[in-house]
Amino acid sequence: MNPIPTAQRSIEMVDVSIAFGQGGHRRQVVDNVSLTLAQGECYGLIGESGCGKSTILRALAGLNHDYQGHILFNNREQQPQRDKAFYRQVQMVFQDPYASLHPRKMVWASLREPLKLHAMDHHEARISDVLHAVGLSDAYRYRYPHQLSGGQRQRVAIARALILEPSVLLLDEPTSALDVSVQAEILNLLSSMQRQRSLTYLMVTHDLAVVTHLCRRIGIMHHGKLLEELSADSVRQGGAREIYTREFLAASEA
Numbered sequence: 001m002n003p004i005p006t007a008q009r010s011i012e013m014v015d016v017s018i019a020f021g022q023g024g025h026r027r028q029v030v031d032n033v034s035l036t037l038a039q040g041e042c043y044g045l046i047g048e049s050g051c052g053k054s055t056i057l058r059a060l061a062g063l064n065h066d067y068q069g070h071i072l073f074n075n076r077e078q079q080p081q082r083d084k085a086f087y088r089q090v091q092m093v094f095q096d097p098y099a100s101l102h103p104r105k106m107v108w109a110s111l112r113e114p115l116k117l118h119a120m121d122h123h124e125a126r127i128s129d130v131l132h133a134v135g136l137s138d139a140y141r142y143r144y145p146h147q148l149s150g151g152q153r154q155r156v157a158i159a160r161a162l163i164l165e166p167s168v169l170l171l172d173e174p175t176s177a178l179d180v181s182v183q184a185e186i187l188n189l190l191s192s193m194q195r196q197r198s199l200t201y202l203m204v205t206h207d208l209a210v211v212t213h214l215c216r217r218i219g220i221m222h223h224g225k226l227l228e229e230l231s232a233d234s235v236r237q238g239g240a241r242e243i244y245t246r247e248f249l250a251a252s253e254a
């Protein structure tokens with residue numbers, strides 16, 4: 001039974017399976033996964049490399065239309081090809097901010113693009129507000145991505161996701177491409193944004209300390225399956241049910 005009451009459900013996948021390739025090369029990458037995020041919660045998804053974590057995020061985000069099963073948002077079933085309203089509400093932040101920002105667009109132009117696409121008004125004020133929210137002054141409007149540090153670039157990528165005032169952020173290893181010294185800054189920023197804006201986060205990460213610090217529930221994936229869901233406390237206290245999870249957690253802490 002789904003533990004999250006219907007009225008509190010944000011984004012959800014029910015019995016979702018995803019395969020890539022054709023004929024004999026076809027490989028099941030996500031195998032019958034069901035996952036519900038409560039509104040305003042931070043859920044962490046962990047598991048070994050290649051187990052299907054990013055594929056799940058991409059399917060939820062509407063970037064991969066080729067899946068079996070059901071994806072719901074605020075209890076409404078979504079079509080594989082989402083409508084504009086969905087993209088305004090559900091935004092993704094990628095691992096590498098260099099790749100997610102257009103190299104020849106200044107910060108203001110990258111931030112204005114989604115506003116134009118969604119016919120939102122007050123561009124100047126929204127750009128200024130979101131830059132301040134992510135800790136960048138107005139002077140950064142006129143920088144190109146290559147004129148920013150890695151941490152500043154990720155701040156702009158987060159600003160670009162937040163400027164549409166979404167309710168869900170899908171975070172694909174948002175700090176792993178950054179210097180260790182700036183990882184904590186970006187995590188603190190994400191954490192305060194979540195509290196201030198009551199955002200729902202689904203965060204994929206390899207970093208166990210990050211996931212137990214930020215997330216209350218944690219899903220462990222193995223070979224495309226969601227093996228088990230644990231509270232952050234059970235992860236810390238070694239309360240995993242599955243042998244694989246215990247081994248994975250022990251290896252991740254080492």
Ligand SMILES: Nc1ncnc2c1ncn2[C@@H]1O[C@H](COP(=O)(O)OP(=O)(O)OP(=O)(O)O)[C@@H](O)[C@H]1O
Nearest residue numbers: 020021029047048049050051052053054055056204
């Ligand atoms: N578009 C695609 N076409 C074919 N195979 C793909 C595609 N996208 C992902 N895969 C494969 O699906 C598997 C799962 O990939 P995915 O990126 O979801 O893993 P992950 O758990 O996020 O890994 P990592 O932690 O290394 O980022 C991998 O074997 C990958 O090679």
